[in-house]
Amino acid sequence: MEYEEPKFFHVMQYAAAAAGDVIDMVSGNPDWEPPAALREALREYADRPPADFQYPPSEGLRELREVIAERRGVDPGRVVVTNGTGEANYLAMARALDRDAGDEALLMDPVYPYYPGKTHLLDGTPTLVPTTRDGGLDVDAIREAASEDTALIVLNTPNNPTGAVYDLDAVREVADVAAAVDALVVVDEVYGRFDLSGSFESALTLDDDRVIVTSGFSKSMAITGFRVGYGIFPESHVDDAKTRHMLVNVAGARPSQYAVYHALAETPPEYYAESRELLADRVAAFTDALDAAGAEYSRPEGAFYVLARFDSFPGTMANVKRLVDEAGVAGMPGEAFGTARSDWIRFALVTPRAAEAAERLADYFAEEPAPR
Amino acid sequence: MEYEEPKFFHVMQYAAAAAGDVIDMVSGNPDWEPPAALREALREYADRPPADFQYPPSEGLRELREVIAERRGVDPGRVVVTNGTGEANYLAMARALDRDAGDEALLMDPVYPYYPGKTHLLDGTPTLVPTTRDGGLDVDAIREAASEDTALIVLNTPNNPTGAVYDLDAVREVADVAAAVDALVVVDEVYGRFDLSGSFESALTLDDDRVIVTSGFSKSMAITGFRVGYGIFPESHVDDAKTRHMLVNVAGARPSQYAVYHALAETPPEYYAESRELLADRVAAFTDALDAAGAEYSRPEGAFYVLARFDSFPGTMANVKRLVDEAGVAGMPGEAFGTARSDWIRFALVTPRAAEAAERLADYFAEEPAPR
Numbered sequence: 001m002e003y004e005e006p007k008f009f010h011v012m013q014y015a016a017a018a019a020g021d022v023i024d025m026v027s028g029n030p031d032w033e034p035p036a037a038l039r040e041a042l043r044e045y046a047d048r049p050p051a052d053f054q055y056p057p058s059e060g061l062r063e064l065r066e067v068i069a070e071r072r073g074v075d076p077g078r079v080v081v082t083n084g085t086g087e088a089n090y091l092a093m094a095r096a097l098d099r100d101a102g103d104e105a106l107l108m109d110p111v112y113p114y115y116p117g118k119t120h121l122l123d124g125t126p127t128l129v130p131t132t133r134d135g136g137l138d139v140d141a142i143r144e145a146a147s148e149d150t151a152l153i154v155l156n157t158p159n160n161p162t163g164a165v166y167d168l169d170a171v172r173e174v175a176d177v178a179a180a181v182d183a184l185v186v187v188d189e190v191y192g193r194f195d196l197s198g199s200f201e202s203a204l205t206l207d208d209d210r211v212i213v214t215s216g217f218s219k220s221m222a223i224t225g226f227r228v229g230y231g232i233f234p235e236s237h238v239d240d241a242k243t244r245h246m247l248v249n250v251a252g253a254r255p256s257q258y259a260v261y262h263a264l265a266e267t268p269p270e271y272y273a274e275s276r277e278l279l280a281d282r283v284a285a286f287t288d289a290l291d292a293a294g295a296e297y298s299r300p301e302g303a304f305y306v307l308a309r310f311d312s313f314p315g316t317m318a319n320v321k322r323l324v325d326e327a328g329v330a331g332m333p334g335e336a337f338g339t340a341r342s343d344w345i346r347f348a349l350v351t352p353r354a355a356e357a358a359e360r361l362a363d364y365f366a367e368e369p370a371p372r
Numbered sequence: 373m374e375y376e377e378p379k380f381f382h383v384m385q386y387a388a389a390a391a392g393d394v395i396d397m398v399s400g401n402p403d404w405e406p407p408a409a410l411r412e413a414l415r416e417y418a419d420r421p422p423a424d425f426q427y428p429p430s431e432g433l434r435e436l437r438e439v440i441a442e443r444r445g446v447d448p449g450r451v452v453v454t455n456g457t458g459e460a461n462y463l464a465m466a467r468a469l470d471r472d473a474g475d476e477a478l479l480m481d482p483v484y485p486y487y488p489g490k491t492h493l494l495d496g497t498p499t500l501v502p503t504t505r506d507g508g509l510d511v512d513a514i515r516e517a518a519s520e521d522t523a524l525i526v527l528n529t530p531n532n533p534t535g536a537v538y539d540l541d542a543v544r545e546v547a548d549v550a551a552a553v554d555a556l557v558v559v560d561e562v563y564g565r566f567d568l569s570g571s572f573e574s575a576l577t578l579d580d581d582r583v584i585v586t587s588g589f590s591k592s593m594a595i596t597g598f599r600v601g602y603g604i605f606p607e608s609h610v611d612d613a614k615t616r617h618m619l620v621n622v623a624g625a626r627p628s629q630y631a632v633y634h635a636l637a638e639t640p641p642e643y644y645a646e647s648r649e650l651l652a653d654r655v656a657a658f659t660d661a662l663d664a665a666g667a668e669y670s671r672p673e674g675a676f677y678v679l680a681r682f683d684s685f686p687g688t689m690a691n692v693k694r695l696v697d698e699a700g701v702a703g704m705p706g707e708a709f710g711t712a713r714s715d716w717i718r719f720a721l722v723t724p725r726a727a728e729a730a731e732r733l734a735d736y737f738a739e740e741p742a743p744r
Contacts, residue, residue: 042418054595083625224427226625227621249459255628
């Protein structure tokens with residue numbers, strides 16, 4: 001297994017080293033305040049007795065699992081608290097691929113690059129399946145791609161990078177395809193709190209024993225560094241996930257779990273509504289400026305990102321670096337997300353300067369750079 | 373992969389549910405204060421701006437890696453900060469077993485149960501190798517067991533459960549055996565701060581490109597729940613470990629890393645000396661009482677544990693539960709640690725009531741229970 005520095009680290013380092021002022025729209029790190037209850041709980045935790053600094057239960061603090069289970073309407077026994085949504089996806093994908101049910105993982109194109117990375121780590125074979133023009137599920141394409149070798153189908157809704165929110169009926173159809181070929185469906189809902197369309201419904205409502213739902217608090221509480229996520233596994237798969245979690249990590253970090261538990265229990269709905277509105281305002285300002293720039297873009301139904309395409313300026317790493325140097329805006333090359341959007345560039349709206357960035361892009365492309 | 377609740381959870385739950393007062397000597401959770409700087413850093417962290425709550429570098433906060441590297445006398449590029457020593461062992465063992473250099477892991481008997489567990493998870497085959505009567509390395513036995521199929525040899529010094537501190541020359545000989553069969557040696561030094569013998573030397577001093585050293589702060593700072601450990605990998609293996617760490621966990625928890633960095637940089641040597649002396653006092657009081665009880669035991673050279681054997685009372689789960697109910701002392705059955713010490717019971721000295729526990733054991737065995 002070769003170590004490949006993820007492209008987003010590469011772009012962030014390039015942007016940080018640039019001579020001029022660069023607006024960073026590379027990573028999905030929220031720039032807004034975490035819940036007040038999270039900070040308060042951390043302060044309290046600092047003064048807890050030594051016993052509270054020792055191993056939490058491997059599957060997560062009991063009170064945290066219970067409040068997650070209550071909010072998601074499932075039995076607490078199905079919840080495994082993980083080191084971020086990333087570990088939850090790893091556990092879920094490992095379960096799917098380690099059942100002697102095949103080696104293939106169907107991943108939607110464009111694809112979040114960790115999914116093929118995890119598939120390779122688990123000795124699986126990723127197959128990219130096209131999505132619709134707006135990033136929605138193409139169930140026929142999934143049905144066509146599925147075979148006896150398919151062990152896993154990974155969905156992400158609201159989607160990174162397209163912003164698509166999947167229709168629940170389409171997710172149900174994918175679960176039926178999975179049943180036909182003995183695959184499991186992993187639905188990563190980490191952006192579930194950032195549904196701008198009002199149409200998002202969790203795959204948990206399908207109550208399907210082939211569906212594993214993963215999520216976490218990195219985005220909803222603006223704490224990507226705390227590493228608190230979870231998987232909700234069907235009864236027949238939860239023990240496998242617990243075992244792997246224990247053998248890989250023993251347990252997750254207790255200060256983080258303690259703070260997240262209190263924030264989850266004590267934060268009013270207004271907190272989440274405010275961050276969603278902040279994001280919606282940024283989407284509007286950014287896409288208005290993209291209109292002015294004559295760029296093509298997909299208006300996100302959810303998540304943090306806008307994919308944009310500029311004439312004769314494909315989303316290569318070289319062009320992204322050119323935008324850093326010449327326009328003062330750093331995005332992510334579309335070629336990092338599979339094959340479907342290699343002409344596009346992804347911009348993360350996690351900066352108060354999103355509108356300013358779009359104006360810089362408009363100015364830059366008004367000057368008509370030489371085609372690349 | 374079947375989920376087996378670890379035996380130590382099982383005993384802890386049994387002890388917690390017992391009717392009478394039970395002294396818990398089951399797990400290796402320190403009961404003493406963490407460094408003052410750790411609490412102070414957590415308080416400070418609670419008020420940091422949102423940017424400090426986002427992903428740390430995947431391989432760990434730069435300043436933490438640098439201070440670890442400085443203390444251990446290695447290049448920072450060789451350090452990967454992990455979710456506890458448990459993850460560091462997982463990454464190291466995975467690297468050894470995933471090189472197409474064989475499937476066998478040689479583990480010392482008695483064995484810390486996570487090592488065979490991780491070996492199975494990684495599709496390897498564990499082979500238990502006997503140690504000497506006092507738990508020291510039997511290099512001839514390792515040499516005899518090693519073959520072309522051996523990819524990995526795992527050592528743990530100071531040792532859990534025997535308390536043995538391995539002679540550095542013996543570790544060097546094990547590395548030579550590893551070289552002869554193309555294996556890697558993982559040396560878990562998490563109890564390195566609890567060397568009661570004064571003879572412990574880190575395997576890093578061997579400067580051997582087949583040796584991976586793992587450690588962490590769970591024990592030395594009394595924070596098993598913070599999940600901050602690290603692996604120090606030879607240049608040719610560090611990229612593989614970084615990749616796997618990133619794909620499994622993305623990164624470790626930043627509040628924990630921030631607190632540990634400050635505690636590591638700011639805590640005077642006296643803190644570690646005091647916890648070591650506390651432990652040495654407990655060892656003396658506990659073993660004095662075991663002498664009074666006529667028990668056989670191994671006096672630990674390091675780590676937290678005393679293995680004891682009582683006449684006609686083998687270290688089975690049933691007998692351990694009997695001690696909980698009838699003597700009010702909870703230990704770990706020796707049969708949980710491989711085959712070599714199945715007659716013994718492990719007692720963790722992480723309670724101020726260690727001497728009282730030994731007196732309870734002395735009283736109990738003075739009453740001569742029926743042999744089991």
